[in-house]
Amino acid sequence: MNIMKHMEAVFVVALSLTLGGSYLLDAVPEAHARTYNADPALVASGDKMAVVTVTAKRLSGEEKQAAGSRG
Template sequence: MNVMKHMEAVFVVAISLAVSSSYLLDSIPEAQARSYAADTALVASGDKMAVVTVTAKRLTDEEKQAAGSRG
C-alpha cells in the first residue's frame, strides 16, 4: 500500500531514468561491423584449416544416470 501512496513519485523517477538513459545511449557511437569473407582459394586448398580434438573419458552407466537425475 505504501507504493500506491507514492505512485506519482515513482512515475516521476521512472520517467527521469528513461529520459536520462535515452540521452546516454544516444551519445554512444554505433558499432561498425566489418565483413570478413572467407578466401575461397584458401578454403578449397585446405592450407590453414583449424582442427579441434576433444579427448575425455567415457561416462559409466552410473555416471550417466547421476548426471541425468540432476537436471
C-alpha cells in the first residue's frame, strides 16, 4: 500500500481520533488530593501496624560471587 496515496485518509482518521480523545478526556473529572490525618491514639498503640518478618539464610561468599557473575 502506498501511504502517500492515502495520506488524506490517514490525516482525517488521526484528526478524528485526536478530537474524540480530547472530548473523552475532558469528561473525566480532575483528581483532588485529600489529606490524611492519622489518629494519634491508633499510631501510638500500634494495634493496626503491619509487621513483616523475613527469614532466610545468609549467602556464603562463593554463593554471592556466583549470583553476581550471572547478571
